[in-house]
Amino acid sequence: MADIIDLISSRRSIRRFKDEPVPDEMIDKVIEAARWAPSGENEQPWRLIVVRNPETKAKIAEIAKLGTGGRVTAEFSLSDYWQKKYAGVKDPEKKARLLRTLYTGQASEFAGNAPVVIVVIGELKDMFDTPYDLSCAIMNMLLEAHSLGLGACWVHGPSVYPSLVKRMKELLKVPTGMGQYKLIATISLGWPAESPKAREKKNFEDIVYWEEFGRKERPK
Amino acid sequence: MNDKIAYFNDLLVRFEEIFYHELSGMSHPKVEYIGTDFLRSKKIEGNTVEEVVDSCIKEIKAGGLVEDITYSRAGEGILLVLKVKNCIHLPMEAKLQYGFKNEGGVAPYMCPIANMILDRILNILHYEMVYNALIEDIDTNKGECRLKCVIYESVAKIGQVGDWRSI
Numbered sequence: 001m002a003d004i005i006d007l008i009s010s011r012r013s014i015r016r017f018k019d020e021p022v023p024d025e026m027i028d029k030v031i032e033a034a035r036w037a038p039s040g041e042n043e044q045p046w047r048l049i050v051v052r053n054p055e056t057k058a059k060i061a062e063i064a065k066l067g068t069g070g071r072v073t074a075e076f077s078l079s080d081y082w083q084k085k086y087a088g089v090k091d092p093e094k095k096a097r098l099l100r101t102l103y104t105g106q107a108s109e110f111a112g113n114a115p116v117v118i119v120v121i122g123e124l125k126d127m128f129d130t131p132y133d134l135s136c137a138i139m140n141m142l143l144e145a146h147s148l149g150l151g152a153c154w155v156h157g158p159s160v161y162p163s164l165v166k167r168m169k170e171l172l173k174v175p176t177g178m179g180q181y182k183l184i185a186t187i188s189l190g191w192p193a194e195s196p197k198a199r200e201k202k203n204f205e206d207i208v209y210w211e212e213f214g215r216k217e218r219p220k
Numbered sequence: 221m222n223d224k225i226a227y228f229n230d231l232l233v234r235f236e237e238i239f240y241h242e243l244s245g246m247s248h249p250k251v252e253y254i255g256t257d258f259l260r261s262k263k264i265e266g267n268t269v270e271e272v273v274d275s276c277i278k279e280i281k282a283g284g285l286v287e288d289i290t291y292s293r294a295g296e297g298i299l300l301v302l303k304v305k306n307c308i309h310l311p312m313e314a315k316l317q318y319g320f321k322n323e324g325g326v327a328p329y330m331c332p333i334a335n336m337i338l339d340r341i342l343n344i345l346h347y348e349m350v351y352n353a354l355i356e357d358i359d360t361n362k363g364e365c366r367l368k369c370v371i372y373e374s375v376a377k378i379g380q381v382g383d384w385r386s387i
């Protein structure tokens with residue numbers, strides 16, 4: 001059995017894509033990866049809507065922009081949360097640029113430029129763990145895309161406001177009843193046009209406890 | 221009657237706690253529909269934000285949900301500050317903040333009163349997006365809450381940031 005830690009640790013969130021189509025067989029492989037994700041009671045609630053129509057992608061991008069930009073404009077203006085979060089960025093121009101991409105919503109708008117957008121929804125009726133099952137399916141898809149040399153990034157932003165979710169569902173003709181389908185994210189997919197550095201990760205010893213909460217020493 | 225209100229507020233506190241436990245910070249935007257039905261069944265009218273908000277306040281007061289609401293606008297028309305006096309949900313906010321048994325509370329994130337006003341602005345004036353961004357002050361002694369909401373008339377308003385902390 002292959003160890004896939006290198007695949008996992010070399011994956012990046014890709015938000016810029018080359019203007020080249022993604023072959024159908026590759027899209028199918030990415031979807032196949034979702035199909036094999038674990039799910040509670042093996043219910044497999046995931047349903048995937050593959051979008052390549054440029055007009056639909058542009059509308060998805062606008063809803064994503066509203067979701068992220070609307071929230072961050074408020075957070076940026078009402079608190080120092082985002083300034084603190086990027087305090088480590090020393091170059092003021094770079095910092096300003098990073099913050100601007102967030103409060104303008106640009107950070108989530110890239111679906112409009114991706115060759116493929118996969119909208120991840122899940123059945124709710126008679127299911128037990130839909131959001132968590134969908135998250136597992138998304139992770140599988142991101143890793144499979146990376147293993148094929150594709151780039152991808154998932155965005156939950158447009159899925160947090162019920163009013164924006166309704167707009168997304170109407171756009172894609174998904175039933176809008178709150179008890180029917182959960183829309184959890186969009187995944188933008190394409191050939192990478194950027195090679196981002198790894199983001200800073202928390203240290204091993206900062207995230208793990210042994211035997212009980214708070215115990216940091218590994219027992220001998 | 222007060223026992224009934226306390227009972228309903230306790231239900232909401234439990235729901236808010238569970239919802240926060242399940243979703244962390246993103247529970248805040250997900251509750252935007254809570255409270256909206258009250259004004260959807262009333263005749264709310266207006267062609268401007270002020271007219272709609274005034275119309276909402278009249279119905280909310282008539283319904284006995286609050287003693288009074290005052291408001292102001294700032295931030296290029298994006299920021300709507302609401303000051304709510306003696307709201308029937310104030311005990312809910314206070315209880316959520318400190319937890320039922322001081323086990324560690326949750327910062328209040330849901331205001332049915334703000335939600336119902338924002339929903340009317342969204343649907344009557346066809347704003348692009350509205351959001352109850354911050355429950356800033358909950359003063360149980362004075363019986364007051366102060367809320368900072370954002371109302372985006374168009375997509376172009378997204379990203380028009382400023383320093384609204386001292387407003």
